[in-house]
Amino acid sequence: MASKWIKPVLASALLTIGLAGCNTTDNSSESKEAKPAEEESKVVNVYTARHYEADDQVYKNFTEETGIEVNVVKAEAEELIERLKREGESTNADLFITVDGGVLANAKNNDVLQPIESDAINENVPDNLRDKENYWVGMSTRARVIVYAKDRVNPEDLSTYEDLTSDKWKGKVLARSSTSLYNQSLLASFIELNGEEKAEEWAEGIVNNFARQPDGGDRDQAKAIAAGTGDVGIMNTYYVGLMANSEDPEEKKVAENIGVFYPNQETNGTHVNVSGIGLTKHSKNKENALKLVEYMTDVEAQEYLSANNYEFPVNPEAQMPELLKSWGEFKMQELDFDTLGEHNAKAIEIFNKTGWK
Template sequence: MKSTFGLRIAAAIFALAGTASVYAQENVLNLYSARHYQTDEELYANFTKQTGIRINRIEADDAVLMERLRTEGKNSPADVILLVDAARLWRAQVEGMFQPVKSKVLEERIPANLRGGDEGQGAQWFGLSTRARVIVYNKVSVKREEVATYESLADPVNKGKVCTRSGAHPYMLSLIGAMIERNGEAATEKWAQGMVVNFARPPRGGDTDQIKGVASGECGVALANSYYYARLLRSTKSEDREMMNKVGFVWPNQESSGTHMNVAGGAVAKNTRHRDAAVKFLEYLASDEAQAYFANGNNEWPVVSSSVIKNPVLQQMGKFKTENVSITAIGKNQVPAQKILDRVGYK
């Protein structure tokens, strides 16, 4: 009896090993993506067409994907993880959700400041596109020169005019993390206090809602990611065109630190079963074709310096000075940033 039972166990283990081997070799890629843009569909289709690798995709926001990865642990089927915020990339790296990658293609094409982790072991994540945090203002009620910097939004002249999304949102936490790095915690907390005093309404909604609030006159000035602004400028809807005629935008801090930039990036999942396909996918996203698509399809800036931008709205928005703050620093500043917001009542 014992001998027969042992043989059955051995056979079961052999069968499972065989199944795992087939699964590992399957020509497929399991993608966990916080990117929720319809324009990315063509990117994925082109990758499959070029490589024959089929993409299975799960889409959710960064926080949901990270919680799913925590829950799945070693059993996670994820091969590639795409996140759309510097702080989230840093947090996922710290929590050990990624694995290092040595790739000549990625190292040559992605700037060092847009790669995370120990470069000696291989970067753990790679920035793939960037977006700027711009200031949007009402052309009638606000003077452009009075909202030229992030710091100016907390000035008394803008009392009752400021709108933002929730302070707890990663876009805001990353901006505040960068401000802590530049200006220190004390100055940043004073700024946050001024922002609360200047609110036109309690923080709510997404970036498009902030732009709409400025156009309607409910807000005088707001913060938004650049690609939301560009998307509305490219819209053919008459109501969007009418709305955008009422607002202007500012590249903040052009005479000082430069405009805050956030990053969308990708990584190979720690427990991937399709590592070769995962690396190949990241290399594809750094290709000229994919980089151009980030710009022309979703109004983001490519990270590869040789990329050609044919997006007329991005060209119209012009060149600007960007801040020089490391993403690692922004990530590490998330905890003090949240504490500052809690102390000043920035909901």
Template sequence: MKGKVFLQALFGLYILLLLSGCGAGSSERQAAAGKNRIVTVYSARHYEVDSRLFEQFAKQTGIQVKEVKGTAEELVRRMAQEGEASEADLFLTVDGGVLEYAKLQGVLQPFVSEEINRNVPPQWRDPDEEWVGIATRARVIVYAKDRVQPEELSSYEDLVAEKWKGRIVARSASNLYNQSLLASLIAINGEEEAKRWAIGIVRNFARQPDGGDRAQAKAVANGMADVAIMNTYYIGQMSASGDSEEARMAERLGIVFPNQDTTGTHVNISGIGLARQAPNKDGAIELIKYLTGKEGQTLLTQGSYEFPVNREADLPELLQRWGTFKAQQYDFASLERYGRKARELFAEAGWE
């Protein structure tokens, strides 16, 4: 009898241990599954529309998006230092040169998706498939409608003419958008021509560089200057602003897409790359598909006034009015290649 009780107890202990093991395995699988429902984006973009995009993606897929903010340089350095322990699934930033920098630092990896390739034309994709563009932005000439006729403006190079002396505003030389513009001019026209251009713009400044692109638009609207070099989407955001005065300022401004008869308008990108470690690679690629699909692209352009990379996106009315334009043709890698030289030329030109 005692032996029978002992055997029953032993059998019960075996079943208990078996069930406990199954439960542990199940818990581990559930934890892993939960982890795979979170995509971590290291983002150097600071636009409210991005959070709305991530929220909509989460509603549709159940995959939550965690944003880790910082400057592009900080985030690339962090990804490199974290190595295999990094939680980064995606790297999101502005500027093709920055994407190339991340690629050269070895913090990205290639990914292939026929759907993403259908969404994004080849000119907005890395040839080695480590990143894709999600939006583009043109760096244009903005002018005061009451003081300048659009026929007076045709190219970046024309802005160095004597007639524009004391009439131009632009951001500082430390600004990435200006550095990439000058880098593109180096790639297209050569160093000497690019240097002469920078010197000519400095000579024609209405004031020393101060503030961001929106501040340049306001300077023109308020009569401090007649012309500004800036990105298109700031005009779109101002025109749709809840601040009525800012919206009125936007109405006083016109836009010229430079160099339509020559080399085209400078166009840069916002882009996203797959992190080298990417613990949740599948979810990360699903997010890229959403961001580059028609729905995501429409939400993005309606919120930021950037140009979409997907031709099927529904454009805001303002972008429809602007229509199509000829863009510069250059390799985005050249922005990284000539970035240091651009900074040197700015310094030599006295562009603060």
């Protein structure tokens, strides 16, 4: 791997667009006003809900390779979508990047994106990880899996998401709050695949088997397993990777003591959360924007993101780090990611009805 792909410590070379009304979490970056295309053609402006140093390093490497400057605004996805709607034709944003297929569908349905037309991108990203009308393309995925205590659970006793509702897991299941978009999309996928009634039965069964009331994020579920609060949890794979390679000794120890299990391999497959990129409807730097998407979905950048953020690459030619390989291969749920957005309100309704707080 070329030296430019060394793991970043700080992405301070990136320039963040300091526009009024935007909340950015990239406090280490300088602030710079985005320039319209007629003033500066070697630029691409990105609105992103992803807040990772690995992404920042990819932008930096793209600039070094192409001379095209990447300006970044970071905020929550919903805020960025509303901002794109408010700005309309006057927006300087060229790309919208976020986590979750339902959110990407929401951006599409709010008419802030346009189709992405690029043979190179189509070659990099398979059909099942692109919007059916190409309003967005995937850049990485995470699997929402069952994690378990290695010292207390035999993985042969694990099978499906549905099995977590059985009596053998009474008082042993851990999960984060129903306000988590990850959990909302997981339940939305069950609504799509199994129907509302079965989805509600599953949510109610999980609530009945909780080891404690939902608390904290995905990492906290792993820590609760390590502490003996519960034996199994629902968690995104990339958090396990981040903990296993954390500078915090406690997180490393937790990761060493939990196993990763891909559920539903004999049925509908394991639920996957996709991060994706959309081309904004009123992009002023469309050519540069497409170059960045092509770059981010090509093998080298895909391998870097996977090695540093422990996500699965969307490009099938990209290699994964050994940790991800050690978890084995898995079958992914097959569904239209648009349906996650369509069923989001019903998923929240079911969570509230079943007492999943």
